[in-house]
Amino acid sequence: MTDVRVVGPDVDRAGEVLTPEALAFVADLQVRFGAQRDALLAARGARRAEIAAARTIDFRPGTAAIREGDWRVPPPPPGLVDRRVEITGPTEPKMAVNALNCGADVWLADLEDANTPHWRNVVGGQVVLRDAVRRTLAVTTPEGREYRLREDGVLPTIVPRPRGWHLPERHLLVDGEPAVGALVDAGLYLFHNAAEQLARGSGPYFYLPKMEGHLEAALWKLVFDHAEQVLDLPAGSIRATMLVETIPAAFEMEEMLHALGDHATGLNAGRWDYLFSIIKTFRDAGPQFVLPDRGAVTMTAPMMRAYTEQLVAVCHRRGAMAIGGMAAAIPSRRDAEANARAVAKVREDKTREAGDGFDGSWVAHPDLVPVCREAFDAVLGDRPNQLDRQRPEVSVTPAQLLDVAGVPGGRTLAGLRSNVEVALRYLAAWLGGNGAVGIHGLMEDAATAEISRSQVWQWAHNAVELDTGDVVTAELVRRVVAEEVVAIGELPRLDDARRLFEQVALAEDFPDFLTLPAYELIK
The missing domain is CATH 3.20.20.360 (Malate synthase, domain 3)
Known part of the structure; x- marks a missing residue:
């Protein structure tokens, strides 16, 4: 039975x-x-x-x-x-x-x-x-x-x-x-x-x-x-x-x-x-x-x-x-x-x-x-x-499906900041029970949040040099996270979102889905 x-x-x-x-x-x-x-x-x-x-x-x-x-x-x-x-x-x-x-x-x-x-x-x-x-x-x-x-x-x-x-x-x-x-x-x-x-x-x-x-x-x-x-x-x-x-x-x-x-x-x-x-x-x-x-x-x-x-x-x-x-x-x-x-x-x-x-x-x-x-x-x-x-x-x-090198565009500090801010705002909303969030005129969901945190992980693990000359390291990411948290200000569950983001963006081993550790934080 x-x-x-x-x-x-x-x-x-x-x-x-x-x-x-x-x-x-x-x-x-x-x-x-x-x-x-x-x-x-x-x-x-x-x-x-x-x-x-x-x-x-x-x-x-x-x-x-x-x-x-x-x-x-x-x-x-x-x-x-x-x-x-x-x-x-x-x-x-x-x-x-x-x-x-x-x-x-x-x-x-x-x-x-x-x-x-x-x-x-x-x-x-x-x-x-x-x-x-x-x-x-x-x-x-x-x-x-x-x-x-x-x-x-x-x-x-x-x-x-x-x-x-x-x-x-x-x-x-x-x-x-x-x-x-x-x-x-x-x-x-x-x-x-x-x-x-x-x-x-x-x-x-x-x-x-x-x-x-x-x-x-x-x-x-x-x-x-x-x-x-x-x-x-x-x-x-x-x-x-x-x-x-x-x-x-x-x-x-x-x-x-x-x-x-x-x-x-x-x-x-x-x-x-x-x-x-x-x-x-x-x-x-x-x-x-x-x-x-x-x-x-x-x-x-x-x-x-x-x-x-x-x-x-x-x-x-x-x-x-x-x-x-x-x-x-x-x-x-x-x-x-x-x-x-x-x-x-x-x-x-x-x-x-x-x-x-x-x-x-x-x-x-x-x-x-x-x-x-x-x-x-x-x-x-x-x-x-x-x-x-x-x-x-x-x-x-x-070769055409994998032509990543053919994608135009640079790797910028502004791009890093955007990834961090979007992920923080989205994860705070997600932990509160909202999975579709409008941020700066764009509809963000779990998929776009995954792009943001996985790109940060990839940049940090490949020591990517940004347009400013900065090299992406865990230390730089944490500094940007701290600055973006201050800029965002009061937001329910932002502290939880910050810890979760650093966990999924800076872990030594890449977490396959951010929603799996996030799931442990909700009822």
Whole structure:
């Protein structure tokens, strides 16, 4: 008999989603697939060591038959045929209502990077999703303002993003051990909403983050196949779009689609985690892999162009949707000039993606929905997507994907300060329970914070010389941290954020994810 226990604090309406039947379903997923997930995480470390030692990565010779084969994924399901505008955001009730009312085609209900794993967010997010699926979601603020779903019933397709394979859920114990966060998020959502979504003419759809290859996609296929059998769902009704946001995944795009099989719908260019992965994977492989300032690495850099061109070509060759990434700029309703700059940046980004053949893209704010729609309407017209647009001219090499040296830009003291400030502000917010934070006109989440701290780690361990002549050392980083803490001033949990940042940015051995030690500091 499997023992499943909830050890988190009380959360309002938890009883509606943490039912005995739902918990038994999640526990069954954990028992069946938890050990395979553990083995795959161990394999990540071995793979990273191989890549670092070789100082390069290549397409896997053992899977050449998949890349050369003639196969396609199933056609997109109802609600995912036209995805030209997708809005991302956490499952916080008010933000969820705004996202559902904004006119986007898809709401990426983020249980991952734009969220935090405080138990109130984990459980509260499932409550929000349950209400959203049934169109009953409503919020009344302490000031008495009401937020309700639009009355015409025209809402985006709901696509939650569970946590990555690496994150545990210590508030839910199965046989005394923390469950896998991804299985908790996906399992609770499927149990409560899969049949309801199908009855409404949609389906149980997901975004799957942070995978590093096709074996991890194959594990999701096993999970989905099993869930369909247990929950009596039609075979292949659970569909997923995978984020290509690690450098190993960029070399296994076709294999990942093939491994997910009849559950595959598309790939997404997860650009911010992708940069983090490049730094993490090649962090000790020499100065040729040291990136310039974070702000200098744009989507027009040659290696980023190679990555996105490859993604579109692979997707359309296999009948899968290619979804663009999130432009970090956010609009301002108080500063007209700042708003105009943000809109211009987003318009440029989305116009480029639509022209490259993407079928849709992400925005992080309701005011940017019309900007993204205009860019894709100009290319798509009345067509729902660009699946018919093949890119036979695209032939990307490993050298192009790894052309870090070809990224223009310098390594500056201002860049170091920006990394430190953004990470401190974000981590303080994250520890307080907020995973999506606007900082200096940019939307920061866990992925952008990872870039900031990993770049500091890489610069310090490679003794990078900055534009000022300063050499990045642990001492310099600590001095900058102290100065930025003073400049920030009063901010809840800033002291904890400072200690955490120094831990993950200056440790001798690189911590794979800052969210793992951060998780130990929250309830």
